[in-house]
Amino acid sequence: MVKPRLILVLGDQLCAEISSLRIAEKERDVVIMAEVMAEATYVSHHPQKIALVLAAMRKFAVALREDGWTVAYSKLDDEANTGSIPGEIVRHASEFEADEIIATTPGEWRLIAALNDLPLVVRQLPDDRFVTSPKEFANWAEGRKELRMEWFYRQVRRKTGLLMEGNAPAGGKWNYDSQNRKPVPEDARPPKPPSFQPDAVVGDVLDRVEDRFAEHFGELYPFKFATDREQALEVLDHFITHTLARFGDYQDAMVAGEPWLWHAVISPYLNIGLLQPMEVCRRAEEAWRAGVAPLNAVEGLIRQIIGWREYVRGIYFFEGPDYTSRNALDHSRPLPAFFWGDETHMSCVSEVVGQTRNHAYAHHIQRLMITGNFALLAGLDPRAVHHWYLSVYVDAFEWVEAPNTIGMSQYADGGVVASKPYVSSGNYISKMSDYCTGCHYDVRAKTGARACPFNLLYWHFIERNRDRFQHNPRMAVIYRGWDKRDAGQRKAVLGDATDWLGRLDSGETV
Ligand SMILES: Cc1cc2nc3c(=O)[nH]c(=O)nc-3n(C[C@H](O)[C@H](O)[C@H](O)COP(=O)(O)OP(=O)(O)OC[C@H]3O[C@@H](n4cnc5c(N)ncnc54)[C@H](O)[C@@H]3O)c2cc1C
Ligand code: SF4
Numbered sequence: 435m436v437k438p439r440l441i442l443v444l445g446d447q448l449c450a451e452i453s454s455l456r457i458a459e460k461e462r463d464v465v466i467m468a469e470v471m472a473e474a475t476y477v478s479h480h481p482q483k484i485a486l487v488l489a490a491m492r493k494f495a496v497a498l499r500e501d502g503w504t505v506a507y508s509k510l511d512d513e514a515n516t517g518s519i520p521g522e523i524v525r526h527a528s529e530f531e532a533d534e535i536i537a538t539t540p541g542e543w544r545l546i547a548a549l550n551d552l553p554l555v556v557r558q559l560p561d562d563r564f565v566t567s568p569k570e571f572a573n574w575a576e577g578r579k580e581l582r583m584e585w586f587y588r589q590v591r592r593k594t595g596l597l598m599e600g601n602a603p604a605g606g607k608w609n610y611d612s613q614n615r616k617p618v619p620e621d622a623r624p625p626k627p628p629s630f631q632p633d634a635v636v637g638d639v640l641d642r643v644e645d646r647f648a649e650h651f652g653e654l655y656p657f658k659f660a661t662d663r664e665q666a667l668e669v670l671d672h673f674i675t676h677t678l679a680r681f682g683d684y685q686d687a688m689v690a691g692e693p694w695l696w697h698a699v700i701s702p703y704l705n706i707g708l709l710q711p712m713e714v715c716r717r718a719e720e721a722w723r724a725g726v727a728p729l730n731a732v733e734g735l736i737r738q739i740i741g742w743r744e745y746v747r748g749i750y751f752f753e754g755p756d757y758t759s760r761n762a763l764d765h766s767r768p769l770p771a772f773f774w775g776d777e778t779h780m781s782c783v784s785e786v787v788g789q790t791r792n793h794a795y796a797h798h799i800q801r802l803m804i805t806g807n808f809a810l811l812a813g814l815d816p817r818a819v820h821h822w823y824l825s826v827y828v829d830a831f832e833w834v835e836a837p838n839t840i841g842m843s844q845y846a847d848g849g850v851v852a853s854k855p856y857v858s859s860g861n862y863i864s865k866m867s868d869y870c871t872g873c874h875y876d877v878r879a880k881t882g883a884r885a886c887p888f889n890l891l892y893w894h895f896i897e898r899n900r901d902r903f904q905h906n907p908r909m910a911v912i913y914r915g916w917d918k919r920d921a922g923q924r925k926a927v928l929g930d931a932t933d934w935l936g937r938l939d940s941g942e943t944v
Contacts, residue, residue, distance in 0.1 A: 438530050440506075440523060441465045442537040444545070445473065445487040446831055448494040449707035450501070453559040454538040460502050464530050467495050468508040468522035470515065476544075477825045480652035481643050482659065482794040483702075486828055489639040489661040490706055496635075497662075506530070510642055520548050527554055541747075541833040543755035564747060565590055565711055565740050571748025581749065581850060584609065587741030596715050596736055597722075597729075604722075609737065610730035614682040617866060618689050625676045627699045629658030630665050651774050651826060653792050659702060659828065666700070666708035673698045674717050674726075682731035686799045688867035690781075693789045697797045698735065701829035704743070711739050738798075746837035749851060758820055758836050762848035763899065765813040770938060773805070773822055777943050779874035780887060782863050783808055794828035801827075802856055803863065806843035810857055811891035812935065813898075816846035854908045857895055860886035881926045887934055887944065893924070894931035 441458040443465055458465070469491065474484050488510070495507045506526050508515045516525055523535055539558040540546050549556045560567060574589060575581050588608055591597060597604040618624075632640055636657065644654055660666045673681075680696045687695060703709040715736045722732040750757065772778035775791055786804045790796050796805070801823070809819045816839070823839045824830045841851030860877040864870040870877040870886075879885040896903070896916060904913040916924065938944050 436462055437534075438504075438532050439463045439534045439536055440526055440530065440532045442519075442523065442535060442549075443467050443494070443498075444519070444538075444540060445469075445491050446541060446706045447538050447561070448490050449563060449710070450497070451563075452538050452707065453562055454536050457559070458536060460504075463504070463536075464526070464532065465495075465498055465503050465505045466508075466522065466526045467491055467505060468515070468519060469510040470508070470518050470522060471510065472518040474510070474647065477821050478650040479647075479824075479830075480790075480794040480826050480828060481647050481650050481654040482652060482657055483828045483830065484647055484650075485636070485639050485643045485654060485657055486659045486661060486702055487706060488643070489636045490708065492635050492639065493662045510646065518548075519545065520552055523549075523552060523554070541831055544832075547755075563707065563710060564744060565594060566744045566748065568748060568751035571744075572752050575748070575752050580853070581752075582853065583741055583745045583851075586745050586748070587737055590740045590744055591736075594712070594715070594740060596719055596740060597733055604733070605729045608733075610682065610733045611737075613730040614685045614734050615866075616683045616687065618684050618687045618692075618695065622680075622684075624684075624689075624692055624695045625672075627677075627694055628660070628665075628669055628672045629656075630660055632657060636661055651791065652794055660708065663708045666703035669700060669703065670698075670709060670714060670717060673700065674721050678718060678721055678731055678735065679727040680731065682728065682734040685734055686866055688782075688797075688800055688804070688863075688869065690785050690868055693793050693795055693797070695797065699795065701834075704739075705829050705831050705834065711743065715739055743834065746841075746851075747833050749837040749841060750833040753837075753847070753850065757847065758832070758840055759817060760840055760846045760848070761816050762846050763810075763813070763816075763844075763902075765810075765844075765846070766815050767813045767935075767939070769809075769814055769818045769822055770812075770944075771941070779944060780808070781873035782867065782869035782888075785869055790826050794826065796827070799866065801838070802843055803858060803866070804869075806839070807857055807863075807888070808891075810844050810855060811888065811895045812938065813895075816840055816844040819844055854903070854906055855895075855899075857892060858888065859892040860888040863888060881923075881930050885930060890927060890931035890934055893927045894935070897924075897928060 441454050441463050469488055495505045498505050508522050516522055533554060535554055535556040537549055537558050538561045549558060574586055640657055660669050677696050684696050700709055704711060718732045718735050721727040722729055778784050782804050786796050786800045820836060820839045824835050837851055841847045845852055845855040864877045875886045876884045877886045880889050896912060903909045
């Protein structure tokens with residue numbers, strides 16, 4: 435008799451066309467899916483993220499069985515559950531007398547190594563749910579002095595034909611970002627993304643998560659995420675029909691009490707396999723061609739998906755397993771307790787952390803220019819920052835989170851991703867949000883007890899990194915402006931910044 439093979443399907447590989455399933459044989463092979471404590475706790479993931487992955491896994495397993503597959507599914511509470519992916523593979527290999535495992539390559543070095551270390555034959559197939567492969571990225575990157583996303587993006591536009599008119603970009607420009615920085619007018623009302631009432635499967639998962647992960651940061655309820663492909667398609671439909679047209683205009687804006695604004699909120703579904711990148715981009719392009727959404731919005735979205743998303747995955751695999759330990763600026767300050775919900779007087783940080791706790795979601799500019807900006811200005815340990823981002827967001831998987839955090843946000847890779855650090859004073863936050871209204875701090879104050887900490891820390895960052903950045907062509911002007919200031923004024927700003935950091939370090943509420 436031909437031995438069965440085990441087909442491993444991980445919690446972020448929930449797609450019927452995944453490469454491991456494509457080469458499997460229904461009559462012969464056994465699909466294994468495992469809920470394991472090791473994956474749920476290697477960082478303390480937000481309870482809504484754990485619930486999303488487990489619920490979507492359970493529904494995907496049901497769909498596979500209905501389609502004729504044999505599925506060995508380990509629930510978290512199963513007595514025999516060994517608690518880890520390698521443990522479950524070994525257990526099932528013995529149960530089914532299988533000595534070959536077929537997997538789609540995991541999106542994380544940690545799991546790739548764990549599969550390679552198994553005492554079994556493991557075939558790791560390419561994960562071809564992406565528009566580009568790590569090899570394609572490496573070919574592009576090899577020999578370049580700088581790995582700028584924009585150049586990679588143009589190559590992927592040409593490859594896919596998205597928003598192309600012959601060899602030229604639609605509308606004559608590759609990038610319409612300059613039109614995408616508008617603050618939200620007071621009377622604008624953003625549409626809410628669809629929300630889904632828990633069904634029996636989701637309800638059961640929520641009970642388990644409530645029992646097991648109550649101490650993790652984040653509220654479990656209300657849980658409203660889509661948990662199967664049909665629901666995820668509903669989210670996509672809603673976005674294309676009601677939201678996309680203004681996605682570009684207000685992409686960088688932030689409004690207190692409005693977590694989603696005109697964002698798509700599709701990253702969790704793209705990242706676990708319920709939606710595919712090209713189907714999202716094609717739908718967006720069709721909307722532009724049909725006159726439903728303007729070019730700045732559609733190009734902006736497509737750039738995020740075939741540009742940034744593909745690019746960060748390329749970086750993750752190109753830079754190698756040590757990427758998450760990089761610390762180019764030698765930052766070591768521990769993560770302040772307000773990142774885990776303790777009180778802070780900075781209303782921008784408090785708003786973003788509060789929203790993250792409630793919804794496991796913050797949009798890009800909130801992640802980059804509020805929490806990320808603060809972490810970089812204050813010199814927080816980038817590894818602790820990386821673990822925080824990996825823990826608290828529903829869409830967080832290392833291949834996408836790490837280059838965004840270590841690279842784009844914290845400059846800890848020394849400039850591989852970002853040509854200059856993403857830092858700003860309070861002025862940017864005040865321009866792009868309404869957070870400063872009513873804040874304990876005064877965004878206009880440059881010194882003194884009420885000076886906005888972003889104003890103080892910005893110059894502290896600039897001064898303490900003078901050797902590294904003053905000759906950066908994109909930053910020289912900042913140093914020239916700073917150096918022209920009165921020496922006494924500069925001293926006062928830096929002194930206040932040092933005092934403020936001292937209060938932060940002593941655990942005072944700041
Ligand atoms: C410090 C930091 C950490 C981040 N961590 C993650 C993460 O763990 N997982 C994650 O998916 N994204 C991450 N991002 C990128 C981005 O913030 C999210 O993809 C986005 O906020 C998801 O919400 P949305 O679907 O509403 O996105 P939209 O703003 O509506 O954008 C549409 C889609 O574009 C893609 N996209 C946009 N920006 C990026 C980007 N920079 N990198 C990769 N894809 C992008 C996403 O798939 C997203 O769903 C991070 C950004 C920063 C600055
Ligand atoms: S004043 Fe400063 S700390 Fe307060 S919300 Fe504005 S930017 Fe944030």
